Amino acid sequence: xxxxxxKVSFAYEKSRKTGPLYVLKDIDLTIDTxxxxxxxxxxxxxxxxxTLVQLFNGLLTPSSGEVNVFNKIISSKKKTKLKEIRKRVGxxxxxxEYQLFEETVLKDVMFGPKNYGLDDIENRAKRALQSVGIxxxxxxxxxxxxxxxxxxxxxxxxxxxxxxxxLIFDEPTVGLDPKGKKELLDLLEKLNKVDNKTIIFITHxxxxxxxxxxxxxxxxxxxxxxxxxxxxxxRNEKIVSDNSLILPSTxxxxxxxxxxxxxxxxxxxxxxxxxxxxxxRALGGQK
Amino acid sequence: xxxIEVNNLTYRYTKKKYALKDVSFKIERGEFVxxxxxxxxxxxTLGKLLCGxxxxxxxxxxxDGIKLSDDTIDEVRQKIGIVFQNPDNQFVGVTVKNDIAxxxxxxxxxxxxxxxxxxxxxxxxxxxxxxxxxxxNLSGGQKQRVAIASVLAMETDILIFDEATxxxxxxxxxxxxxxxxxxxxxxxxxxxxxxxxxxLMGDRMIVLKNGEIVLDEKIDNAIKQKDILTxxxxxxxxxxELIELVNKNxxxxxxxxxxxxxxxxxxx
Numbered sequence: 001x002x003x004x005x006x007k008v009s010f011a012y013e014k015s016r017k018t019g020p021l022y023v024l025k026d027i028d029l030t031i032d033t034x035x036x037x038x039x040x041x042x043x044x045x046x047x048x049x050x051t052l053v054q055l056f057n058g059l060l061t062p063s064s065g066e067v068n069v070f071n072k073i074i075s076s077k078k079k080t081k082l083k084e085i086r087k088r089v090g091x092x093x094x095x096x097e098y099q100l101f102e103e104t105v106l107k108d109v110m111f112g113p114k115n116y117g118l119d120d121i122e123n124r125a126k127r128a129l130q131s132v133g134i135x136x137x138x139x140x141x142x143x144x145x146x147x148x149x150x151x152x153x154x155x156x157x158x159x160x161x162x163x164x165x166x167l168i169f170d171e172p173t174v175g176l177d178p179k180g181k182k183e184l185l186d187l188l189e190k191l192n193k194v195d196n197k198t199i200i201f202i203t204h205x206x207x208x209x210x211x212x213x214x215x216x217x218x219x220x221x222x223x224x225x226x227x228x229x230x231x232x233x234x235r236n237e238k239i240v241s242d243n244s245l246i247l248p249s250t251x252x253x254x255x256x257x258x259x260x261x262x263x264x265x266x267x268x269x270x271x272x273x274x275x276x277x278x279x280x281r282a283l284g285g286q287k
Numbered sequence: 288x289x290x291i292e293v294n295n296l297t298y299r300y301t302k303k304k305y306a307l308k309d310v311s312f313k314i315e316r317g318e319f320v321x322x323x324x325x326x327x328x329x330x331x332t333l334g335k336l337l338c339g340x341x342x343x344x345x346x347x348x349x350x351d352g353i354k355l356s357d358d359t360i361d362e363v364r365q366k367i368g369i370v371f372q373n374p375d376n377q378f379v380g381v382t383v384k385n386d387i388a389x390x391x392x393x394x395x396x397x398x399x400x401x402x403x404x405x406x407x408x409x410x411x412x413x414x415x416x417x418x419x420x421x422x423x424n425l426s427g428g429q430k431q432r433v434a435i436a437s438v439l440a441m442e443t444d445i446l447i448f449d450e451a452t453x454x455x456x457x458x459x460x461x462x463x464x465x466x467x468x469x470x471x472x473x474x475x476x477x478x479x480x481x482x483x484x485x486x487l488m489g490d491r492m493i494v495l496k497n498g499e500i501v502l503d504e505k506i507d508n509a510i511k512q513k514d515i516l517t518x519x520x521x522x523x524x525x526x527x528e529l530i531e532l533v534n535k536n537x538x539x540x541x542x543x544x545x546x547x548x549x550x551x552x553x554x555x
Binding site for chain 1: 324528529
C-alpha cells in the first residue's frame with residue numbers, strides 16, 4: 001500500500017497579473033507504507049512542506065497531476081470520497097491543542113472514530129489515550145484544564161483513535177520544552193516501531209532528524225531536492241550547503257574535534273554515546 | 288547600583304497555583320542573563336512582570352532604582368523593552384519602516400529623529416534594505432529582526448527576549464542570535480529560552496522550576512550542572528555530556544578534547 005504523487009503541482013490562489021503562483025512543482029513521490037518509515041520533511045519556511053502533506057490526505061487537491069492514496073485517486077478532474085482516506089491518513093497540525101473542542105477529554109478523542117462510523121468508539125478512545133500516556137483520572141476532565149503538553153497528547157490521541165496507518169505531524173514539537181519534546185518523540189518512535197505506523201514529520205529541528213528519521217525529504221522552493229536516508233543526506237556536503245542545512249550537534253562536535261586535533265574520525269554519529277565510542281576508538285582508548 | 292532588583296516576587300494566575308514564588312535576584316548594568324526553565328516554570332511571567340505587563344503586590348521590582356508601580360510604569364517602560372515569541376503578532380505597519388516608526392510616533396518623537404533612529408536600528412539588525420517592504424512578505428527571521436529593531440528604536444537600556452527564536456527556522460535563528468549578540472556591549476539583556484545552547488551568548492544563567500529559582504550562576508558553571516538542568520526538564524549540551532564521558536573514562540588526550548569541546552559549545 002502506498003501514497004504516491006505523480007507530476008503533482010499545486011498553486012494557491014491564482015494571481016491575474018502573474019499567473020498561478022506555484023507552491024509545489026511537478027512532484028513525483030512514493031511513500032510505501034509497508035516499510036514503516038519515519039519520514040522527516042525539512043526545508044525553509046515557504047518551501048512547500050505543509051502544502052505537500054495536506055495533499056497526502058486530501059485536505060488539498062492538486063492543481064495538476066494525481067495523488068493516489070491507498071488506490072483512491074485525488075485529482076482536480078475527479079471527485080473522490082475523502083472520508084476513507086482521512087481515516088487512514090491522520091494529520092496533526094502545529095498547535096494541535098487548538099483543535100480540541102469537547103467538554104471532556106474522552107469525548108474529544110471519541111469524536112474522530114464516531115465521525116468515521118467506527119464501532120466500539122469508547123474503548124478505542126480509551127486505548128488511544130492510554131497509548132499517549134494520559135491517565136484515566138483525566139478522561140472526564142475538560143481538555144482545556146490540562147497543561148500544554150497534555151493537550152497536545154490528547155489531540156494526538158484523537159487522531160490515533162481512528163487507527164490510521166499513516167500519521168502526519170506538522171512541526172509538533174514547536175514550543176515544547178526539551179523534556180516535552182523528548183517525550184513526544186519517544187511516543188512517535190513507539191507508534192512507528194511497535195505499532196507499525198508510518199510517521200511523516202515536518203520539522204526544522206535537525207536533532208529530530210538525527211534521532212528518529214529513516215528517510216528524509218528536503219523541499220526547496222516547491223521541489224524535492226533530496227530523498228534518502230539521514231546518513232546519505234548529511235554525508236552529502238553539496239546538498240547540505242546548497243540547502244544551508246545545519247548539521248546535527250553530534251556531527252558538528254565531531255567535525256570540530258576532527259579538524260582541531262587532526263584525527264581520523266567518522267563524524268557521522270547521531271547520538272552522544274556513538275559519538276563518544278568513535279572518539280575513544282580514534283584516540284586509541286583510555287589512558 | 289543594580290539596574291534590575293527583584294525582591295521576594297510572588298505571582299499567581301489562579302488561587303491554587305504559584306507562577307512565581309518568592310523570587311529574588313539582582314542584575315548589574317551590562318549583564319546578559321539567560322532565564323531558562325520548563326513550560327510553565329514562570330519564566331515568561333517574570334518577563335512580563337519586569338516590564339510592567341503584569342503587576343503584583345507581592346514583592347517588589349526596582350528598575351534603575353525606580354520601584355515599579357502604577358505611578359512609575361510609564362517611566363519604567365522607557366527603560367525596558369520586550370521582544371516576544373511570535374513576530375507575526377507584533378506587526379502593525381504596512382511597511383517595515385512604518386512598523387519601526389509606530390512606537391516612536393506614540394512617544395511623539397520628532398520626524399528627523401525618527402528617521403535617524405529607524406535607519407540606525409534597521410541597519411544594526413541588518414534590515415535596512417527592507418525598509419519599504421511589506422512585513423508580511425518577510426521570512427520568520429527577518430520579521431523577528433524587524434521586531435527587534437522596533438524595540439531598539441525606543442532606546443531602552445534593558446531588553447528582554449521572550450523565546451524570541453522558538454518559532455523561526457534555523458537560518459532565522461542564526462540571523463536573530465547574531466543581531467542579539469551585537470547588542471551585548473551596550474545593553475542589559477534578559478534572554479528567556481529553553482535552549483541551553485543559546486544561553487552561551489550570555490554571562491549568567493537563572494534556572495526556574497515551578498516558579499522558584501533553583502540555580503543562579505555564571506554561565507560556565509551553570510552549563511555543567513547536569514542534574515539540576517535535567518530535573519528542570521532541560522537538555523544538557525552534548526558537549527558537556529561528552530566532557531563528562533571523556534573524564535569519567537580517563538580518555539587519551541582528554542585535556543585537548545575537553546578544550547575543543549568547550550570551544551565548540553561557545554561557537555554557536
